[in-house]
Amino acid sequence: MGESIFWLPAASEQGEQVDHLFFLLLAVSAIVTIVVFVLLVTFAVRYRHGSKAKRGKLPNLMRRELEIGWTAATAFLFLFIFWWVSSAQLEGYSPPPDALEIHVTAKQWMFKTQQPSGVREINELHLPVDTPVRLVMASEDVIHSFWVPAFRFKRDILPGRVTQGWFTPDKTGTFHLFCAEFCGTNHSEMTGRIIVMSQADYAEWTAGQPQGDDLGKEGAKLFVAKGCSGCHAPSSKVHAPNLAGLFGRKIPLADGSIVTADERYIRDSILQPRREIAAGYPPIMPSFQGVVSEEDLTRLLAYIRSIGKETP
Known part of the structure; x- marks a missing residue:
């Protein structure tokens, strides 16, 4: 991996941005520290007890200029750093639409990952280089955190909630997780460990793995097995929402508010169906809390996303 004992080189596009910000903050802190130290020593020596240095007030005009200039300079510097950091952080939650979607389930004490092709791994994740990767993560028990130092990527994985994040690895090699x-x-x-491969090697590796059903197909089977199709299928006689084309749409609720049908909303609708009731539908759906696992929820979400590409 070409790692140094003093510095771990960034292996993702986002990691390089983090490094630039880190070095900027380090430089600003060093400059401020040096200036304060030099002024402290200079004044301590020049105006020590018994020295003949003149001691008098600065002219009012000069004093105002110094105060306004120093305050304005630090304020603009702070706003610039705030803009840089916030834009980088917000960008980390908006993956490209064509990002490779990897599902991660954390549990004591392992990370289970699943590729779009259905390939599953434990405590390993193979990825192609120079390809945006979107992680959709959930925990089966307690709070975990997915941390890849070389990518400068860390996201907490919370029980009862879907966590997302993305990065683009730009170097091949094996990196610690x-x-x-x-x-x-x-x-x-x-x-x-995260194994980043050339795109040709990744395609060859994927083809050589035992292929199972992808998450969408597994979710479709689960959708029928859990009885969801009995109400939500287009041919159902029960007055329930048709899920085709649902994902990503704006949904009016019974209380007059509007929400987006994203992973959070669909997950809550499965586990807490009476929390946000869709307008025009009776609150008759039972809760599946304790009936479906985190992995089942991941499969169901993948299935609903896949039929979201269809026309209702």
Whole structure:
């Protein structure tokens, strides 16, 4: 990996942005520290007790100029850093539409990943280089954190919630994966690796893996097995929303508000169906809390996303 004992080179496009910001803050902090130290030593020596240095007030005009200039300079510097950091952070939550979608389920004490092709791994994740990767993550038990230092990427994975993030690896190699949130007795052993390959090698690796159903197909089977199709299928006699074309749409609710049918809304509609009731539909759906696991929810979400591309 070409790692140094002093510095771990960034291996993603986002990591390079983080490094630039880090070095900027380091430089600003060093400059401020040096200026303060030099002024402190200079004044301590020049105006020490018994020295003949003149001691008098600065002219009012000069004093105002110094105060206004110093305050304005630091304010503009702060606003610039705030803009840079906030734009970089917000960008981390808006993946490109063509990003490779990887589903991650964290549990004590492992990361289970699943590729779009259905290939599953434990504590490993194979990725193609120079390809945006979107992670959709959920926890089966406690809070975990998906941390890849070389990518400068870390996201907490919370129970009862879908967490997302994305990055674009731009170097091939094997990189460490850690859980950065204390999650129990074997927390220190919850490690893994990210293998970034050339796109040709990744395609060859994928073709050589045992192929299972992709998440959407698994979700379709689960949709029928759990009885969801009995109400939500187009031919159903029950007055329930048709899920085709649902994902990403604006949904009016019974209380007059409007929400977007994203992963959060669909997940809550499965586990807490009476929390946000769609307008025009009776609150008759039962809760599936404790009936479906986190992995089942991931499959159902993938299925609803896939039929979201169809026309209702």
